[in-house]
Amino acid sequence: MDGIDRAGFRKLLADRLPDDVVELDPDIVDAYSRDESEFLEPGRPWALIRPRTTQEVATAVSVCAEFGVHVVPRGAGSGVAGGAVAGDGSVVICLMRMNRVLEIDTRNLLAVVEPGVLNADLCEAVRAHGLWYPPDPASREICSIGGNVATNAGGLCCVKYGVTREYVLGLEVVLADGSVVELGRRTVKGVAGYDLTALFVGSEGTLGIVTRVTVRLRPQPPAAVTLTAFFDSLRAAGEAISAISTRTTPSMLELMDRTTIRAVDDWKRMDLDTGAAALVLAQSDVGGESGAVQLDLMAGAARDAGATYVATTDDPDEGEQLLAARRLAYPSLDRLGTATMGDLCVPLGAVAEAVSAIEDRARRHGVVVGTFGHAGDGNLHPTIVFDPGAPESVRAAHAAYDAMSEAALELGGTVTGEHGIGLLKRGHLAREVGADVLDLHSRVKDALDPAGILNPGKVFGRP
Ligand SMILES: Cc1cc2nc3c(=O)[nH]c(=O)nc-3n(C[C@H](O)[C@H](O)[C@H](O)COP(=O)(O)OP(=O)(O)OC[C@H]3O[C@@H](n4cnc5c(N)ncnc54)[C@H](O)[C@@H]3O)c2cc1C
Structure with a gap:
């Protein structure tokens, strides 16, 4: 940030914002300069802003605009693509103090929230009213709604209920010059003008800073019934996923490979079949007899694909425990070394080919990879475990990551299903x-x- 009057900039920030909003202590500022991504070295930001109001965000942005200082919006820092990694001489604006649920409108099935509300806290708040906010990233306890909007986050329920974009009705956004705009609506439908709300969803903090979000809610669905199926090959698991998706309407359809099953079981001793090549978890939340029918169809599809073990349960607690195994996939692999999570998404019919391609590229580059993900969306998270202290291991991890991304594109897929592009x-x-x-x-x-x-x-x- 050559040529910028750093002292003048800091003075103006301090003059215009309350003392406890502007943080200049380099140790504290540095702690906000990275996210959960690997491979990236953050720079040294000049300041950290922790606003409590939209006006404070707008003031901070307008001072940055005046001096030409770069702004890095930040939620909870759980991103894995480097979107919140800060550069030298930038200012990090962390939205986590703006954490109020402002309104829950039970009649119109919507909520208005500040961006720093954690996803899990929003779910909890609306549950008290018998309502539900579906997008549920596996990181829901540690990620913010603002971050979810900025990355258009997905999650376990998206196979049936769709991703964040489908639940954002309106936004308040601070633009790059510090002005504030209201976008969107409170109605279920609405096509007045360009869909600028949708443009900001998934824009990863590059177009504006989200300071308020109006989200759509749904009634709580009936308790889900759960299928567990183990397979002795990833190809068979991939075929089961295709069959379950085409024969039923799962509310969750997840995959874990052998490396991931073992990592979770080694850590949490959950009695998983550690000899299996893959575990498929599926749920239906239609309830009642229809739910039982869906579960039977899912079990049939798994058996037809060659499952070595199939179990079903209508006990919600048991279902939740199985989901817990899936939510632990990434932290379990991270215990084996340093883990970097890929985010490939392929057409549904190509899931089996994609998992084979991932295994093949891992073998070719000599890396350990655990694959898990929202397979019912075709969204796989091949997670490479490497040693950041060994240059050869880092090089191999990079090469394998690139080769897997290339393979997803060759299969007609995308390089990111839900995490975003970020820097990585x-x-x-x-x-x-x-x-x-x-x-x-x-x-x-x-x-x-x-x-x-x-x-x-x-x-x-x-x-
Ligand atoms: C264990 C684990 C599991 C995960 N599982 C999932 C999953 O299932 N599905 C999924 O989609 N993701 C998942 N993620 C990734 C991550 O949690 C999501 O990308 C999440 O949406 C990031 O939210 P955050 O609040 O942490 O945002 P940050 O990491 O702080 O920021 C992410 C991006 O959003 C921008 N941003 C943040 N807040 C704002 C704002 N108010 N206005 C404008 N821009 C903003 C940042 O600049 C950055 O570009 C997982 C991560 C981990 C570590």
Whole structure:
């Protein structure tokens, strides 16, 4: 950030914002400069802003705009693509103090929340009213609604209920010049003008800072019934996933491979079949007799695909325990070394081929990979375990990651199903969308942030 009057900038921030909102202590500021991604070295940001109000966000952004200082919006820092990794001389604006559920409208099935509300806390708040906010990332206890909006987060229920974008009705956004706009609506339908709300969802902090979100809610569904099926090959598990998806309407359809099953069981002793090549977990939440029928159909599909063991339960607590195994997949692999989580998504019919391709690329590059994910969406998280202290291991992890992304594209898929591009996958985005569409991204960015101060270098950008 050459040529910027750092002292003048800091003074103006301090003059315009309350003392406890501006943090300049480098140790504290540095602690907010990274997220959960691997491979990336953050820079040294100049300041951390922890606003309590939209006005404070707007003030901070307008001071940054005046001095040409880069702004890195940040939620809970659970992102795995480097979207919240801060560069030298930037300012991190962390939204986690804006954490109030402002309204739960039971009649119109919506809630209005500040961006720092944790996903799990929103679910808890609306559950008290018999309502439900479906998008449920496996990280729901540690990620914010603002971060979910900015990454268009997915999760375990998305196979039936869709991703964050489908639940965002309206947004309040602070733009790159510090002005504040209201986008969207409170109605179920609405097509007035361009869908700018949808444009901001998934924009990874590059177009504006989300300071309020109006989300759609649904009634709580009936308790889910759960299928567990083990397989002696990933290909058979992939076939079961295709069959379950085409014969039934699962509310969850997840996969864990052998490495992941063993990592979870070694850690939590859950009595999983550690000799199996894959575990498929599926649920139906239609309830009553229809739920039992769905479960039978799922079990039949798993057996037809060659499952070595199939069990079903209508006990919600047992179902929740099985889901817990799935939610522990990433932290369990992370205990084996340092884990970096991929996020490939392929057409449903290509899940079996994708898992074979992942295994093949892991073998070719000599890396340990555990694959799990929302397989009912075709969304797989091949997670490479490596040793960050060994350059050869880091090189192999990078090469395997690239090769797996390439394989997903060859299968007609995408390099990210739900985590976003951030800093990590910029090259992959270029490969996926091509130069003309990349240029279109640039033109949208230039229109909304001509000075390029919002989260520069993320997604597609010029650093
Ligand atoms: C164990 C684990 C499991 C995970 N499972 C899932 C999963 O199942 N599904 C899934 O989708 N993701 C998953 N993730 C990834 C992560 O939790 C999500 O990407 C989440 O949406 C990030 O939210 P956050 O609050 O932590 O955002 P951050 O990590 O703080 O930020 C993420 C991005 O959003 C931007 N941002 C944050 N807040 C705002 C705001 N208010 N306005 C504008 N931009 C903003 C940041 O600049 C950054 O680009 C997982 C991560 C971990 C570690």
